[in-house]
Amino acid sequence: MGYTKFQYGTLQSFCHKVFETFGFSSCESRIITDVLLLSDLYGIESHGIQRMVRYHMGIKKGLIDVKAEPEVVFETPVSAVIDGHDGMGQVIGHRAMKIAIEKAGQTGVGIVTVRNSNHYGIAGYYAKMACDEGLIGFSCTNSEAIMVPTFGRLAMLGSNPIACSMPAEPYPFFFDASTTVVTRGKLEIYNKLEKPLPEGWALDKDGHSSTDAADILKNIVHKNGGGIMPLGGNSEISGSHKGYGFGMICEVFSSILSLGMTSNYTMQDSKGGICHGFAAINPSVFGSAESIKRHLSNYLQELRESPKAEEKQRIYTHGEKEIEALEDRMRNGIPVNENTMLELLDLCEYLNMDFSAYFGDYRPQKGTIMFENNY
Amino acid sequence: MGYTKFQYGTLQSFCHKVFETFGFSSCESRIITDVLLLSDLYGIESHGIQRMVRYHMGIKKGLIDVKAEPEVVFETPVSAVIDGHDGMGQVIGHRAMKIAIEKAGQTGVGIVTVRNSNHYGIAGYYAKMACDEGLIGFSCTNSEAIMVPTFGRLAMLGSNPIACSMPAEPYPFFFDASTTVVTRGKLEIYNKLEKPLPEGWALDKDGHSSTDAADILKNIVHKNGGGIMPLGGNSEISGSHKGYGFGMICEVFSSILSLGMTSNYTMQDSKGGICHGFAAINPSVFGSAESIKRHLSNYLQELRESPKAEEKQRIYTHGEKEIEALEDRMRNGIPVNENTMLELLDLCEYLNMDFSAYFGDYRPQKGTIMFENNY
Numbered sequence: 001m002g003y004t005k006f007q008y009g010t011l012q013s014f015c016h017k018v019f020e021t022f023g024f025s026s027c028e029s030r031i032i033t034d035v036l037l038l039s040d041l042y043g044i045e046s047h048g049i050q051r052m053v054r055y056h057m058g059i060k061k062g063l064i065d066v067k068a069e070p071e072v073v074f075e076t077p078v079s080a081v082i083d084g085h086d087g088m089g090q091v092i093g094h095r096a097m098k099i100a101i102e103k104a105g106q107t108g109v110g111i112v113t114v115r116n117s118n119h120y121g122i123a124g125y126y127a128k129m130a131c132d133e134g135l136i137g138f139s140c141t142n143s144e145a146i147m148v149p150t151f152g153r154l155a156m157l158g159s160n161p162i163a164c165s166m167p168a169e170p171y172p173f174f175f176d177a178s179t180t181v182v183t184r185g186k187l188e189i190y191n192k193l194e195k196p197l198p199e200g201w202a203l204d205k206d207g208h209s210s211t212d213a214a215d216i217l218k219n220i221v222h223k224n225g226g227g228i229m230p231l232g233g234n235s236e237i238s239g240s241h242k243g244y245g246f247g248m249i250c251e252v253f254s255s256i257l258s259l260g261m262t263s264n265y266t267m268q269d270s271k272g273g274i275c276h277g278f279a280a281i282n283p284s285v286f287g288s289a290e291s292i293k294r295h296l297s298n299y300l301q302e303l304r305e306s307p308k309a310e311e312k313q314r315i316y317t318h319g320e321k322e323i324e325a326l327e328d329r330m331r332n333g334i335p336v337n338e339n340t341m342l343e344l345l346d347l348c349e350y351l352n353m354d355f356s357a358y359f360g361d362y363r364p365q366k367g368t369i370m371f372e373n374n375y
Numbered sequence: 376m377g378y379t380k381f382q383y384g385t386l387q388s389f390c391h392k393v394f395e396t397f398g399f400s401s402c403e404s405r406i407i408t409d410v411l412l413l414s415d416l417y418g419i420e421s422h423g424i425q426r427m428v429r430y431h432m433g434i435k436k437g438l439i440d441v442k443a444e445p446e447v448v449f450e451t452p453v454s455a456v457i458d459g460h461d462g463m464g465q466v467i468g469h470r471a472m473k474i475a476i477e478k479a480g481q482t483g484v485g486i487v488t489v490r491n492s493n494h495y496g497i498a499g500y501y502a503k504m505a506c507d508e509g510l511i512g513f514s515c516t517n518s519e520a521i522m523v524p525t526f527g528r529l530a531m532l533g534s535n536p537i538a539c540s541m542p543a544e545p546y547p548f549f550f551d552a553s554t555t556v557v558t559r560g561k562l563e564i565y566n567k568l569e570k571p572l573p574e575g576w577a578l579d580k581d582g583h584s585s586t587d588a589a590d591i592l593k594n595i596v597h598k599n600g601g602g603i604m605p606l607g608g609n610s611e612i613s614g615s616h617k618g619y620g621f622g623m624i625c626e627v628f629s630s631i632l633s634l635g636m637t638s639n640y641t642m643q644d645s646k647g648g649i650c651h652g653f654a655a656i657n658p659s660v661f662g663s664a665e666s667i668k669r670h671l672s673n674y675l676q677e678l679r680e681s682p683k684a685e686e687k688q689r690i691y692t693h694g695e696k697e698i699e700a701l702e703d704r705m706r707n708g709i710p711v712n713e714n715t716m717l718e719l720l721d722l723c724e725y726l727n728m729d730f731s732a733y734f735g736d737y738r739p740q741k742g743t744i745m746f747e748n749n750y
Contacts (some may be wrong), residue, residue, distance in 0.1 A: 067486045078453065078482055079483055081662060107452070108453045108454055113483065146682075152681050152683050153683065166629075173627075177614070182614070231607055232616050234684075235574050238573075239552070239607075241552070241691070242606050245552055248548065255670075256667060258662040283632065284455040285451045286456050289632060295631055300632075302639065306524065306639075309523075309578070310581045310582055310583060312582065316525070318619075
């Protein structure tokens with residue numbers, strides 16, 4: 001059981017066709033494909049093409065409305081609120097960040113908050129959209145409840161990632177992290193490997209630290225209690241209240257300002273209800289964008305060149321690993337898990353698409369699922 | 376050796392007089408006093424009146440220029456850059472947040488970044504200023520280098536706190552946290568108690584995890600290497616790269632956008648060079664400020680009422696502990712450490728002020744310093 005590498009272009013044509021067949025426009029299909037495959041290119045397999053099955057199920061179950069049009073329901077020169085009307089998260093997210101970027105072009109700052117959306121892929125994609133235009137980009141999203149607040153035993157916040165990207169040379173600052181210590185996908189991997197979890201990741205249904213991945217995942221699914229700890233663990237000594245606080249800031253810019261659903265209400269009764277937040281800031285409202293970019297680039301270089309801990313070869317700045325993964329995958333192909341390929345085969349049958357038109361003679365064999373999950 | 380409680384009014388009159396005697400105007404002295412004493416009222420002793428000696432030394436050594444006037448060097452309707460000209464951090468910070476608030480009143484958003492300042496007290500004070508005006512407030516500051524980046528062994532970032540406050544009932548959301556796992560003050564306490572540090576806090580000069588507070592503090596002072604870990608520790612398993620990333624976001628809004636000194640250059644050669652960032656956002660640019668406030672208040676209440684972990688009585692929302700400390704201290708007085716009082720006695724001699732005019736017959740005795748330090 002393993003991985004097979006496919007060229008970017010192959011996966012791109014395939015994804016595009018799948019989403020068109022689901023009923024999305026060509027332009028929408030391009031956006032969704034772009035978000036998913038950037039994740040695979042960046043080495044974040046969890047949020048890439050392996051999520052196709054999740055979107056497939058979301059559309060089938062009616063959580064995702066293919067025909068929904070995101071609607072701007074409130075607007076000022078620096079802000080907007082969008083009702084996603086249960087559409088596809090990537091389409092809504094892309095539209096929202098476009099508006100934030102336009103506003104940043106006019107006033108210097110654009111902040112857009114979104115309610116009634118669905119999972120939108122990696123938060124970093126939208127931060128990168130702003131960065132590609134020379135701006136500082138932010139994006140965050142809530143999700144189904146998975147983070148247990150400090151001293152609690154029920155998940156009340158999502159994994160609540162916050163992403164930030166900013167132009168620099170030789171590559172941008174690109175930070176994208178859940179405010180939980182890890183994400184559910186990591187628990188799933190340990191469960192499949194039948195390995196105990198590291199201490200400080202998860203809580204059982206009574207709110208005690210636990211290393212039993214199978215038990216925790218079962219309790220999460222059945223909403224018995226328990227979940228994942230905030231960044232900083234479950235004790236104030238290790239800074240649990242800080243991760244919980246950054247998770248709250250994510251909730252403010254997604255569900256609170258949009259008057260949408262907080263994480264503890266999302267993904268229930270055939271309703272996603274996911275909320276996002278986006279911001280774009282033009283560095284030139286603080287002076288020369290070129291000088292600011294150079295100042296950041298110098299600092300990032302100093303960080304990379306600063307003395308390493310013994311036995312460590314390298315200090316990374318945020319975004320370096322992603323850039324290196326992208327270069328490798330554009331050259332050598334994107335590794336896709338055999339189980340994911342089986343799901344894509346199923347999808348072709350469901351949509352009456354010709355699998356071999358994209359993947360030739362390749363036929364996946366059933367095996368253990370071994371996906372990575374970044375948040 | 377212990378603590379003596381003094382009424383808020385007593386400490387307020389004393390502090391005000393001290394700063395006037397140093398040469399600050401009455402208005403400036405009021406601001407500095409207000410920042411310091413809010414910290415004591417909130418139970419954050421480290422950043423309160425016990426820091427008087429630090430400001431005293433800063434002024435004596437020429438790091439802090441009492442006569443400096445903060446200057447707006449760049450401005451747009453949504454932003455400003457301030458050169459603090461080495462003035463007192465609190466005076467500069469207050470001015471900067473006032474400008475951010477004014478801009479938020481006019482355009483909906485104000486972002487102000489500051490270079491060439493000095494330590495400004497608790498970041499939360501400035502976030503609270505915006506919140507008191509019905510706005511969402513943010514503040515962050517860099518500091519002398521104390522955070523070692525993931526896989527490094529030399530401190531390259533500051534403790535880099537990020538504060539956020541937002542109106543809610545019955546009390547606001549108020550989050551103020553360093554992006555290091557703890558602050559230097561915590562190491563100093565363990566050192567004084569001769570206790571080993573908890574695992575996951577600090578690094579020795581070679582970049583290995585260490586519990587030897589005395590050795591770590593010595594290395595920090597002599598810049599031999601080592602320091603404090605980011606929130607999330609020193610391993611990617613526990614999320615080290617996330618704390619390091621949030622520390623970078625703080626650096627972006629303080630030193631990078633202001634073209635000021637990054638933390639690795641501050642506090643050298645009689646120059647503070649500390650940089651801050653401030654933002655104020657008017658919630659009414661997203662709809663009804665009242666509805667948004669109610670939505671946040673409801674969510675905070677749900678968090679407080681959600682099931683507790685076994686053996687835990689309470690889930691806190693951010694700002695609750697501070698509000699309770701404030702109510703207690705306004706009623707029962709502010710506890711001040713005897714060593715701090717000794718420093719204030721010295722200060723009176725230096726400034727030719729009458730200690731007994733404020734503290735009557737009370738005379739402090741020398742003992743072990745036991746201060747708390749929140750970041």
